Amino acid sequence: MSQIQKSPPPQRTEIPPGPGTPTGPGPRPKGARRAAWRGDLSASAVVFLLAVPLSLGIALATGAPLQAGLVAAAVGGIVAGLLGGAPLQVTGAATGLLVVTADLVQRYGWRATCAITALAGLAQLALGAVRVARAALAISPAIVHGMLAGIGVTIAVGQLHVVLGGSPDGSAVDNAAALPGQLAHPHAVAAAVGAVTVAVLAGWPRLPGRAGRWARRLPAPLAAVLAATAVGAGAAVPRVQLPSWRLPELPVLPDASVAGVAAAVLTVTLVASMESLLSAVAVDRLAAERPGAPAGRPRLNRELAAQGVANIVSGLAGGLPVSGGAIRGSANVRAGAATRRATVLHGVWVLLCAGLLSGVLELIPLAALAALVMVAGVRMVSFAHIRHVQRHREFPVYAATLGAVVLLGVLQGVLAGIAVGVFLALRRLTHTRVAVTEESGGHRVRVSGQLTFLAVPRLTRALALVPPGAHAVVELCGSFMDHAAYEALQSWSAAHRASGGRVSLGGRSGRPVAEPAGAHACHPWTPWRNHHCTRPAPDRTAPHESSGSQLLGGISAFQRHTAPLVREELARLAREGQRPTQLFLTCADSRLVTSMITSSGPGDLFTVRNIGNLVPPPGSDASCDSVGAAIEYAVEVLRVGSITVCGHSGCGAMAALLGAPAEPAAATPLARWLRHGRPSLARMARIGRLGRGEVALAERPVADDQERLALVNVRQQLDHLRAHPSVAHRMAEGSLTLHGMYFHVAEAQAYVLDEPSGWFRAVGADVRMARV
Numbered sequence: 061m062s063q064i065q066k067s068p069p070p071q072r073t074e075i076p077p078g079p080g081t082p083t084g085p086g087p088r089p090k091g092a093r094r095a096a097w098r099g100d101l102s103a104s105a106v107v108f109l110l111a112v113p114l115s116l117g118i119a120l121a122t123g124a125p126l127q128a129g130l131v132a133a134a135v136g137g138i139v140a141g142l143l144g145g146a147p148l149q150v151t152g153a154a155t156g157l158l159v160v161t162a163d164l165v166q167r168y169g170w171r172a173t174c175a176i177t178a179l180a181g182l183a184q185l186a187l188g189a190v191r192v193a194r195a196a197l198a199i200s201p202a203i204v205h206g207m208l209a210g211i212g213v214t215i216a217v218g219q220l221h222v223v224l225g226g227s228p229d230g231s232a233v234d235n236a237a238a239l240p241g242q243l244a245h246p247h248a249v250a251a252a253v254g255a256v257t258v259a260v261l262a263g264w265p266r267l268p269g270r271a272g273r274w275a276r277r278l279p280a281p282l283a284a285v286l287a288a289t290a291v292g293a294g295a296a297v298p299r300v301q302l303p304s305w306r307l308p309e310l311p312v313l314p315d316a317s318v319a320g321v322a323a324a325v326l327t328v329t330l331v332a333s334m335e336s337l338l339s340a341v342a343v344d345r346l347a348a349e350r351p352g353a354p355a356g357r358p359r360l361n362r363e364l365a366a367q368g369v370a371n372i373v374s375g376l377a378g379g380l381p382v383s384g385g386a387i388r389g390s391a392n393v394r395a396g397a398a399t400r401r402a403t404v405l406h407g408v409w410v411l412l413c414a415g416l417l418s419g420v421l422e423l424i425p426l427a428a429l430a431a432l433v434m435v436a437g438v439r440m441v442s443f444a445h446i447r448h449v450q451r452h453r454e455f456p457v458y459a460a461t462l463g464a465v466v467l468l469g470v471l472q473g474v475l476a477g478i479a480v481g482v483f484l485a486l487r488r489l490t491h492t493r494v495a496v497t498e499e500s501g502g503h504r505v506r507v508s509g510q511l512t513f514l515a516v517p518r519l520t521r522a523l524a525l526v527p528p529g530a531h532a533v534v535e536l537c538g539s540f541m542d543h544a545a546y547e548a549l550q551s552w553s554a555a556h557r558a559s560g561g562r563v564s565l566g567g568r569s570g571r572p573v574a575e576p577a578g579a580h581a582c583h584p585w586t587p588w589r590n591h592h593c594t595r596p597a598p599d600r601t602a603p604h605e606s607s608g609s610q611l612l613g614g615i616s617a618f619q620r621h622t623a624p625l626v627r628e629e630l631a632r633l634a635r636e637g638q639r640p641t642q643l644f645l646t647c648a649d650s651r652l653v654t655s656m657i658t659s660s661g662p663g664d665l666f667t668v669r670n671i672g673n674l675v676p677p678p679g680s681d682a683s684c685d686s687v688g689a690a691i692e693y694a695v696e697v698l699r700v701g702s703i704t705v706c707g708h709s710g711c712g713a714m715a716a717l718l719g720a721p722a723e724p725a726a727a728t729p730l731a732r733w734l735r736h737g738r739p740s741l742a743r744m745a746r747i748g749r750l751g752r753g754e755v756a757l758a759e760r761p762v763a764d765d766q767e768r769l770a771l772v773n774v775r776q777q778l779d780h781l782r783a784h785p786s787v788a789h790r791m792a793e794g795s796l797t798l799h800g801m802y803f804h805v806a807e808a809q810a811y812v813l814d815e816p817s818g819w820f821r822a823v824g825a826d827v828r829m830a831r832v
Contacts, residue, residue, distance in 0.1 A: 135379055136407065140403070144367070144403075150389050153381075160327050213232065219433050261431075492538070510538045648669040674736040704798075707803070709770065747772070756771075775813070
């Protein structure tokens with residue numbers, strides 16, 4: 061759902077943990093510690109089962125010894141897990157470095173590659189010490205996504221040869237050129253093993269029913285490898301061969317020029333650091349969605365230094381380069397990890413597996429591992445990222461980075477993306493369009509783009525086309541105007557007025573250019589009833605129309621100040637149609653401003669409001685079909701990913717329920733509607749004032765029965781939601797989640813429901829709840 065706090069202020073508000081909270085600041089009760097241990101143990105097993113086949117596949121694809129992948133997984137889990145600043149991130153063999161590592165192994169040999177890995181770790185350690193991690197995130201997302209997509213294309217094309225029973229060439233271009241011949245003469249058994257692996261990977265998350273939910277507890281990569289091993293049992297296909305364990309040979313510096321070695325170290329450092337930092341941020345956002353998530357953000361400089369130490373140890377121990385991975389990290393969070401113990405334990409399990417289960421690992425066909433890595437490469441090309449960069453007009457940067465990575469290499473691709481990004485930024489800064497149109501009663505001069513000294517000659521030529529004495533409107537649509545352009549405009553305006561003409565200079569919001577920025581101090585969410593600056597002058601002839609005049613004044617202010625700013629975005633939404641990802645069901649109370657408390661904008665929320673935020677269950681009175689129709693439309697047509705039911709303090713519907721007789725004398729529309737709140741009233745009577753574990757506020761006692769009923773009502777309406785067939789079907793698929801929320805109006809404080817414990821927990825100012 062839309063972010064509740066997009067730009068967290070620097071103050072930190074600690075949220076005391078309640079019963080059953082797995083994480084949180086301060087000491088935790090014994091039950092919470094046991095729950096955290098159980099979550100960590102379970103998550104470590106899940107990530108271990110995911111990491112083993114993935115690490116072997118990456119080692120196979122790079123041409124390194126297969127045990128190097130297991131060394132990287134163990135070192136990444138234990139070393140980076142103990143030292144890192146992102147506790148729930150899982151470090152292992154770097155998918156993003158697969159192409160780079162393969163090139164280094166082919167060019168310099170394995171021992172030299174280990175030396176480059178260790179040197180890159182030293183560089184990461186130094187970068188973490190000088191605290192540059194946040195600055196690294198300033199690189200354009202189009203460059204990062206283009207780099208990952210280019211790496212993914214290279215991986216997929218190369219590993220397809222292995223799946224078909226061949227061997228990849230040194231470059232993506234050579235692999236693509238040789239692909240038709242490989243397709244014409246595939247190895248039948250290897251291709252069948254690869255096809256089974258791909259099919260299981262694609263279908264495993266979509267298994268239906270209760271059996272599917274139980275099966276999905278097994279990671280899809282492990283299920284795919286097990287199925288492929290069963291298919292290839294007894295067939296003559298290449299399989300994993302692990303050498304006997306021995307002390308690793310010391311790394312040696314590559315026999316190459318200093319510039320060549322420096323370029324290799326820089327490439328490994330850059331890619332591993334970016335992948336780790338971006339993954340840390342992504343895993344932190346995912347973890348923040350969980351109820352009871354710990355307050356605080358990842359310490360990126362510490363994480364970068366820990367990645368450096370892990371790469372030093374991995375290089376010296378004969379392992380692959382390591383980085384934090386979003387695949388492993390997200391699996392860790394979803395499996396219930398609470399602390400860094402899960403990451404460390406996963407490394408311990410990998411170490412034990414490498415020593416005790418090497419015979420089992422040698423049953424795995426190489427084609428299965430190649431197919432596993434090939435699918436990982438394909439998934440690195442994200443169409444969601446492509447749409448995102450296209451929306452921000454950065455697709456040329458993305459395409460240049462992707463193409464250069466495939467054709468030239470990772471470092472060259474990043475440099476190409478930076479060059480194209482700088483060129484586009486300069487072009488946008490200098491590209492200014494000036495158009496003069498004749499209208500009834502005057503001329504309009506429209507300036508689009510940034511108005512700098514470079515555009516002054518073009519501007520003065522256009523202004524010269526306005527006849528002396530005419531009425532001219534100069535409309536500036538850019539966001540920047542330097543001093544030279546301002547002086548040129550003012551000089552022409554003075555001269556034009558002196559000749560008898562009229563000039564109106566306006567910015568993109570319609571204000572005069574010289575108007576002080578603070579002249580209009582109202583915020584977009586200011587209630588219009590107190591928005592005095594939008595009220596028109598009083599009309600004494602119509603004393604009873606003040607309310608309508610206020611509303612009309614607010615609309616006029618929107619047209620004047622806000623419409624020019626949002627018109628482009630609304631035009632895009634009009635073209636593309638609505639695609640909200642959340643249904644927000646809340647009360648019709650006029651004090652509840654959903655866009656304000658969720659920091660959302662047009663197109664973010666599909667909002668349903670009614671008295672008491674009630675959800676009539678299926679089979680209720682036909683007059684209640686409006687809410688059911690909205691739910692069905694949001695779930696089945698719009699395909700929202702989550703539904704939030706939000707109650708609030710001082711709710712008139714709750715007060716009416718508490719004071720109403722069991723059977724109202726008059727069956728008014730309001731009384732008929734409030735019948736859908738009576739199950740909440742009965743539920744509160746059943747559980748009593750103490751809540752019996754069903755409802756409570758984590759930070760303070762419940763104020764009174766009206767607030768208690770509002771909290772109970774949120775839980776009851778969630779149960780009504782689950783009774784709707786469309787909601788139940790999507791929840792069974794795992795593609796829809798339900799959330800409860802309570803907003804205290806006087807405190808301006810939002811609380812989010814932790815359903816297992818029944819506690820509503822305050823959302824702190826520094827806790828970035830990516831989803832409500």
